[in-house]
Amino acid sequence: MRMSSTGTPSGPLSRPLVILLGMASLVVATAGVRAFRDTLGPAFLALVLVVTVHPLQARLRRRGVPGWIGVVVVMAAIYAILAGLLAALVVSVARLVTLLPDYRPQFENLLHQGTRWLEDLGVQPEQASTAIGRLDLSKLSGVLQRILSGLTSAGSSLVFLVTLVFFLAIDCESFTRRLDVVAGSRPLLVAALRDFARNTRRYLAVSTLFGLIVAALDVLALQWLAVPLPLLWGLLSFITNYIPNIGFVVGLVPPALLGLLEGGVVRMIWVVVVYSVVNMVVQSFIQPKVVGNVVRLSATLTFLSLVFWAFVLGPLGALLAVPMTLLAKALLIDADPSAQWLRPLLGDTAVETDTADVSAP
Known part of the structure; x- marks a missing residue:
């Protein structure tokens, strides 16, 4: 171990200390990402979508298609994927919400069967009725409606995602050439x-x-x-x-x-x-x-x-x-x-x- 000019020991850090510092840095970085996840999540989704569709843009460029047409095609493909995914999720939840009220008689019958089953197991009738009575089809419908409203009200995140996809698709045209320049040194x-x-x-x-x-x-x-x-x-x-x-x-x-x-x-x-x-x-x-x-x-x-x-x-x-x-x-x-x-x-x-x-x- 060497001594610094101030008289204190200096040298490489020990491995346990390096591990502890790395874990502390990971915790801080995780907390930071979690704090901004409403922005970072859609941003990375946009990046993944552009990376996925980029070969289509490269193929069009190799065939002599103008660059702006490739950008438009990439954006159209990504927007179609986003619209399809969002529509599928919204329709699934919405159909389930509309179907559940039609099954209220069947649900009530299942509750009665559950109550009798608990009583057959030796549970007191009052306790069985209290336990089964906590199950309510309207509560489930309320949860699904909140999920549906959350999907339909994510307007700000969707606008941010659509805008970021637009700029990423434009930059993607020249990003490959930039990587070729950087490859010489890194x-x-x-x-x-x-x-x-x-x-x-x-x-x-x-x-x-x-x-x-x-x-x-x-x-x-x-x-x-x-x-x-x-x-x-x-x-x-x-x-x-x-x-x-x-x-x-x-x-x-x-x-x-x-x-x-x-x-x-x-x-x-x-x-x-x-x-x-x-x-x-x-x-x-x-x-x-x-x-x-x-x-x-x-x-x-x-x-x-x-x-x-x-x-x-x-x-x-x-x-x-x-x-x-x-x-x-x-x-x-x-x-x-x-x-x-x-x-x-x-x-x-x-x-x-x-x-x-x-x-x-």
């Missing part, structure tokens, strides 16, 4: 950013493919079980497939509730079983393996990223958990030469393969 950073864009597009492509498969299976199952509006709930299942691990639970609630009201407990159980089997086979066994190989993230890191970003950015963070983690990995690990050893630990199999090739005789 090759790892540019490679990491391009890898982030490539992996984000791969992740969305794989999630879309598996979402279509899951949605088709769910629609067929709901038609077989005679659950109302199977196509609508299949569309909701497709959208929630972009949320890793727990997305199917969100898409399960409306058809399971309608199955309960339409055909009783048995039909609801069948809906839950079918959704669970489809999720277990496709979303829990096949999709995580494919996604992990495509974006080079382990299944554990994918799940932890869902928990973390949902806490930081709310529901939008759950939807963007994997792209957000890919961006953080690109900036903090892939672009840092001293942090390359962390990549295999995070599930980057390409690094393992390269290492194995180098070490092979």
